[in-house]
Amino acid sequence: MTHLLFILLGLALMAVTLPLVLELLLVTSANLLPASRRRTADSGKLPDVAIIVPAHNEEQLVPLCVQSLRAAGGPALKIYVIAHNCSDGTAERARLAGADAVVYNDPNAVGKGFALRYGFQYALDRGADAVMVVDADSVVSLNTVTAVQNAFASGARVIQCRYEMFSTTDRSSTRLAALAFRGFNVVRPRGRDRLGLSAGILGNGFAIDREVLQRVPYDAFSLVEDLEYHLHLVMAGERVRYLDHAFISADFPESGTGESVQRSRWEGGRLHTARTLFLPMLNKLLRGRPRLIEPLCDLVGMPMAFGVFALLVTVCLPVSWIRWYAAASLAVVAAHVLTAAWAGPDFFKTLQLLALSPIYILRKLWMIPGVLRGSSGKAAWVRTERNNTL
Known part of the structure; x- marks a missing residue:
């Protein structure tokens, strides 16, 4: 009975993390592809x-x-x-x-x-x-x-x-x-x-x-x-x-x-x-719009910090095939983070920050009540408080 509960928990965690993992696998690996060649602009006046x-x-x-x-x-x-x-x-x-x-x-x-x-x-x-x-x-x-x-x-x-x-x-x-x-x-x-x-x-x-x-x-x-x-x-x-x-x-x-x-x-x-547009997008996808797969995965994918926490829980479950999924998914996340670090100004200095990532994840989990409040859909424009002004 206990083993069945672990399997059910693992399947639930796989279901909620899979869209994020697929999205990261797709877009991160695509960064290895050469940049597409842009068509030369037509001669004449540039648009206003x-x-x-x-x-x-x-x-x-x-x-x-x-x-x-x-x-x-x-x-x-x-x-x-x-x-x-x-x-x-x-x-x-x-x-x-x-x-x-x-x-x-x-x-x-x-x-x-x-x-x-x-x-x-x-x-x-x-x-x-x-x-x-x-x-x-x-x-x-x-x-x-x-x-x-x-x-x-x-x-x-x-x-x-x-x-x-x-x-x-x-x-x-x-x-x-x-x-x-x-x-x-x-x-x-x-x-x-x-x-x-x-x-x-x-x-x-x-x-x-x-x-x-x-x-x-x-x-x-x-x-x-x-x-x-x-x-x-x-x-x-x-x-x-x-x-x-x-x-x-x-x-x-x-x-x-x-x-x-x-x-x-x-x-x-x-x-x-996601709650508002998931069903309209899924409807169009099922009606023959395969290009909507990627934006749909992006829409329903968890924030990465939440996804990493869920995968860390998953990798601890005593079910071997579920743990293999979690380990492979964490490797995808790691590749994505390394690619982001490489795209920035100081790769090696950025890598040193990753030792503090558990604290960052915990801070993000602490923000969950604020995320739920923001999900109400009320779009009042609240200026972000800053100290770095002129």
Whole structure:
């Protein structure tokens, strides 16, 4: 009887961890493939890409963001800072930095998704061929605007640039979070792109063609509006291309509280989106849309820290074939982490952090109540508390 209970527990743990393991195996191994050759851009005028900067009480950071965009795109670049329900000087600071500040106040429209929809329509009404989103707390590499324009001219319809968050402190928890973020925001989309799949939208540094926005309107208002809209795109047959050589970067909050709140909201929002879109996606998959397998696995896959904890429990069960599954799955996770470390700035220094990963996993488990609160789907835009402001 006891042995049967261990088998049933093992099967349950296998069921909840398998989507994550399959996703990591697929996208991590694909990073070994050569990068796809991009079609040369057609000669002629490059598309007019307008930059949308959604901002909620970001008066401290928005000037640096606008300055980096102006350096990348030149004086003719259209930069629209959407000052959404702000109670500070975001709009004025954006204007002084050289952007067009668009004040959008609507107490019934809470959440970044509303600011994006308003900004997209504002830019399209003024003749933009495409729009690109850059968060107010970010800076871009000098080649970003040109790289996005060339990608559109070469036939891309939706684009995601490389988006990384860096630790500005020596706090091991934040540096481990940066490593996990690189796995999610670099290793996964790069692998998908090399397999010919949709790379995904990461909420920052993505760009959309006018025609796509008109065909698939931006009606995503959850806590993870980027994930929600990407799933709408793939269900509509669109593919997001990944630009590994165009960088968008931001800093993690120095405040441990701010970091925890941010992660809880993200993961809670993913849980809510999984509950909402799982059945519609499964229905389309069963009706002959095999390309939805990967985004469906990604949608229902556990956060990696939770998945690792579940696999560690699984490997301790006294059932040999279940333990073999757990051991092989942990090897896949290890390969993914090593690939993420290799993609970062200091491989060997990053490896030293892994000794502290059990503490990181325990901290993530402590966040479960916050994740469950975030899964309610209420998308109020809560500015992340930061110490690292100008």
